[in-house]
């Protein structure tokens with residue numbers, strides 16, 4: 001790999017725009033590939049706006065060869081449709097850093113990877129696509145990656161940018177902790193409400209019970225997480241601004257397909273595989289699936 005890796009962002013939505021802007025700010029403007037044509041990307045951070053020059057290319061035929069690093073930031077429901085981008089951008093020397101929620105990124109992307117190495121990630125920061133196409137970044141961007149040689153390619157690309165990167169030697173535990181946060185955030189879809197709803201005692205109690213169910217599955221999957229995690233996650237939602245949403249709620253509000261399978265279904269699926277009863281998932285998952293597919 002050259003000193004300055006060639007970098008592509010596929011899926012310049014809320015998360016993709018944030019990473020593209022972080023790279024652009026330090027002079028490492030990535031190539032940008034998406035579905036909706038745009039002349040530039042725009043990230044709102046506090047009172048600042050970062051403009052990332054495009055255009056966003058929308059045809060894989062426009063790609064002129066494999067790159068060193070792809071940040072794949074389409075939704076998990078959009079991976080198959082994004083496969084032609086990976087075909088055009090990847091070879092055995094490419095690293096694909098999957099900027100998605102869930103604990104199944106490796107399995108989901110491998111069929112389309114063309115020999116590239118895949119790094120899953122935990123994306124910690126909230127970002128919201130706005131009606132005018134800009135993205136509102138609502139916290140400092142931060143990623144956790146597994147501590148592997150491939151992850152160092154992404155770490156190097158993002159070094160010195162506003163997007164901080166941590167490497168974890170126990171990535172499964174970190175990823176499952178974030179998964180539990182995402183699972184409980186899914187309850188916002190069922191109420192149509194934002195983080196303010198976690199101030200209710202009944203919602204806090206339901207969330208704790210759901211998180212304890214998920215914690216048992218996470219531990220069966222090898223995650224090392226303390227008994228305090230459910231309470232910590234509920235407390236975090238209670239401390240968020242009451243209008244803080246979640247990407248799955250944004251999708252529901254826009255009537256788009258939901259990432260219910262990778263955020264909530266996975267607890268039920270893996271629970272069944274381990275013989276762990278998941279009564280709350282058994283209620284939540286069909287409701288989310290129906291909210292997604294009608």
Ligand SMILES: NC(=O)C1=CN([C@@H]2O[C@H](COP(=O)(O)OP(=O)(O)OC[C@H]3O[C@@H](n4cnc5c(N)ncnc54)[C@H](OP(=O)(O)O)[C@@H]3O)[C@@H](O)[C@H]2O)C=CC1
Pocket residue numbers: 010011012013014015016033034035036073074075076078081082083085099100101123124125126127128129246247259
């Ligand atoms: N937003 C957030 O705060 C967080 C999101 N995440 C996770 O990050 C991942 C990305 O989420 P987010 O950024 O919110 O999603 P967005 O929907 O905002 O972004 C997805 C982007 O992918 C584009 N896209 C869709 N299909 C294709 C395709 N076939 N080829 C190329 N581009 C395509 C979309 O285009 P178009 O503009 O046409 O829709 C859009 O620009 C998800 O897994 C989410 O769960 C994790 C943490 C926080």
Ligand SMILES: CC(C)(CO)C(=O)C(=O)O
Pocket residue numbers: 101123124125126127181182185245246247248
């Ligand atoms: C904002 C955050 C971090 C928490 O739910 C998220 O993962 C999402 O919106 O998908």
